Amino acid sequence: MDLRLKDKVIVVTGGAKGIGEGIVRLLAGENACPVIVGRNEADNLRLVSDLKSQGLQVGQVVAELTKPEDNALAVTQVLKRFGRIDGLVNNAGVNDGVSLENGSYEMFLASLHKNLIHYYLMALHCLPALKESKGSIVNIGSKVADTGQGGTSAYAASNGARNALTREWAVELLPYGIRVNAVIVAECYTPLYEAWLQTLPDPEEKLRSIVSKIPLGRRMTTAEEIASAVAFLLSDVSSHTTGQLTYVDGGYTHLDRSL
Template sequence: MDLQLKNKVVIVTGGAKGIGEGIVRLLAKEGAIPVIIGRKEEDNLKVADDLKAQGFEVFQVVAELTNPDDCEKAVDAVIARYGRIEGLINNAGVNDSIGLEKGNYDDFMRSLHRNVVHYYLMAKYALPELKKSKGNIVNIGSKVADTGQGNTSAYAAANGGRNALTREWAVELLPYGIRVNAVIVAECWTPLYEMYIKTLPNPEQKLKDIVKNIPLGKRMTTAAEIANMVVFLLSEVSSHTTGQLIHVDGGYTHLDRVIE
């Protein structure tokens, strides 16, 4: 299927690892020009250089997205390079376990900047170009906003915010033909997830306990499966889809856990 993404300039925050990397690689294969936005140049270049060696065009910008000025500078760098932006994928973030009982104001606010404030800022700064191109936005979210997790108040609040912003922007940007959707992730195997599992007591058993509760196939979602949905929603093949929160999670969030 032709997703009509050839030569489309698409920003992917957190595009150097995990889900973001999967999205960047699929965009490149679909003929788009992915722009990796990430805090570490070494990580950005590892993906960018590999794709360039395969003959794909890709750009990278080093930015610390918790710094509002860096968000603006990152968007400006893309415009300076290409003169246009046709898509924005807000993906960067981390479950940093800032809870209620043991958390505090400063950590809570830092987590919001880490996980949702830059979603707003990147969209704000990219909006003039998205209006010109009638480009689209896809936000990556987490099931934590639906299910809760415990000891992660800030991340849960941020993901609730991501969901709300998705629908709010879908309404606000209707006059410009800009579609806004979200892909909600549950248990997806990434390097960051692997690191998290290794910090737990008896990590192999813990992973088995998680996987057995994933209804479809009793396995983790892959980054490629998330990327497939993200790129579809970004493309004009999904031209009448907006304001949707699409769960790509093997049924983890909504199906009854007694399923065998």
């Protein structure tokens, strides 16, 4: 299926690694022009170099999105270099374990900056360009908003808010033809996931336990599978889809895990 993404300029926050990298690679392969917005220039350039060596379009902007001013600067740089924005993928974030029992106001607020506030700010600053292009927004979310996890209050709150903002923006932006959707992730193996597993006493046993509870195929979701859903929602092929939370999780969130 032709997703008709050729030459579309799509901003992907946290696009250098993990799920973000999967999204950037797939969009580039669809002949779009993904633009990585990430804090680590070396990581950004590694992926840019690889994709350009394949003759694909890609760009990058260095930004620390926990700093509000960097969000505006990142969007300004994208527009200066590429002249337009056709899509925004809000993806950057981290399950940082800021809990109720062991957290603090300062830790909670810092986590919101890592996981939520830049979702709003990137959409805010991209909005004029998205109005011009009648583009679309895809927010990446987590099943933690639905299921809870324990020990991660700020991340759970951020993901609940991401879901709410997805539907709020879908309503607010209807007059401009801007569609807003979310892709909700459960168990997707990424470098951050691996790092979390390695903090546990028996990482291999924990991974086996998690995989055994994923109904479809008893396996982790891949970054490529997340990316495929994102690309579909960004594209005009999904032209009558807005305000939707799409779970790409092998049935983990909603199906009976005793299946």
